[in-house]
Amino acid sequence: MVWLVFSLIIFFFMALDLGVLNKSDTSLTTGEAIRNSIIWVSIGILFGVFVYYAYEFQWFGIGTRIGQAQSGSQAFTQYLSGYIVELSLSVDNLFVFALVFNYFKVPVSSQHRVLFWGIVIALILRGLVIFGGIALVHRYHWIEYLFALIILYSAYKMWKSGDGDEIDIENMGLVKILRKYIRMIPQFRGDLFFVRENSSWHMTPLFLTFMVVNVADVVFAFDSIPAIFAITKDEFIVFSSNIFAILGLRSLYFLLIGMMERFKHLKTAMIVILLFIGIKMLINDFYNIHSGLALLIILVILGAGIFSSMYSEGNIET
Numbered sequence: 001m002v003w004l005v006f007s008l009i010i011f012f013f014m015a016l017d018l019g020v021l022n023k024s025d026t027s028l029t030t031g032e033a034i035r036n037s038i039i040w041v042s043i044g045i046l047f048g049v050f051v052y053y054a055y056e057f058q059w060f061g062i063g064t065r066i067g068q069a070q071s072g073s074q075a076f077t078q079y080l081s082g083y084i085v086e087l088s089l090s091v092d093n094l095f096v097f098a099l100v101f102n103y104f105k106v107p108v109s110s111q112h113r114v115l116f117w118g119i120v121i122a123l124i125l126r127g128l129v130i131f132g133g134i135a136l137v138h139r140y141h142w143i144e145y146l147f148a149l150i151i152l153y154s155a156y157k158m159w160k161s162g163d164g165d166e167i168d169i170e171n172m173g174l175v176k177i178l179r180k181y182i183r184m185i186p187q188f189r190g191d192l193f194f195v196r197e198n199s200s201w202h203m204t205p206l207f208l209t210f211m212v213v214n215v216a217d218v219v220f221a222f223d224s225i226p227a228i229f230a231i232t233k234d235e236f237i238v239f240s241s242n243i244f245a246i247l248g249l250r251s252l253y254f255l256l257i258g259m260m261e262r263f264k265h266l267k268t269a270m271i272v273i274l275l276f277i278g279i280k281m282l283i284n285d286f287y288n289i290h291s292g293l294a295l296l297i298i299l300v301i302l303g304a305g306i307f308s309s310m311y312s313e314g315n316i317e318t
Helices: 002-021 030-056 072-103 108-139 143-161 173-181 205-229 235-247 249-256 266-282 291-312
Strands: 194-197 200-203
Touching: 002 108, 002 235, 030 072, 030 235, 030 249, 072 108, 072 205, 072 235, 072 249, 072 266, 072 291, 108 143, 108 205, 108 235, 108 249, 143 205, 143 266, 173 205, 200 205, 205 235, 205 266, 235 249, 266 291
Parallel strands: none
Antiparallel strands: 194 200
16 A cells, blocks of 8 residues: 555656646756756655654554664665665766767757656666565575675776766667667657658657667666665665655756766766775675764765865865
């Protein structure tokens, strides 16, 4: 019952995003993106307050039948840590989305459609990955060490990728298959994924972009979701923190699209966070880092990345 109610809440927020926060079928202005990002982050943090009381007083069976038995403060700390980690790592994913949009020359006015439906697919696929991962962790303890290695490898890949300009989109297997077996018109047709011409359906470049974005998100999910298992193995906290981090991505994208170059040290902070999380998971059986301390370390690393980026750009006076 709790999962059904939670799903209805998510659908409500998605309808809110599409029908209230963004009524027009156009990209968000900077002001709208700032407003919406503040709203989504506030909603994400406020849900953490619900997590506190739900675990503290075991509302709806949370902390007994659903999730793990723990105090409200511990659950809140785990949720907030997971939310910050997933939201922060999502920023790197937005860089990839920007590269894909730039490669296919997607009009800014059409990018919002790809992002919205990409988020819908991401909610479904990540749910499957999360619950599958949790089932494996609970059944096979050694899986944690595998996840730790995945996290460390993700940090290595992020370090080696630089700015990500070397992504070979045209030679991706998915792109080759779609171009070969599905009819595609060369030009965009507004926000349409498919158009009917000469009594047959044709794919538009926007649908091809949509598919590539989804593949990128799936790859990202397999890299980032194991990171939260180092923070908690509570399925309700893992799922909710991940979902609320995803919900605000569309607004965050339009906010960061014009400022990505200004946060050039943010990727370094993400690499350090991944290294910390991977090491934390590896040593967990020998030395357990308290969730409150882990949250503080993550915030310090993230803050250092943002501060150093602003300082290097001359936005902070000395």
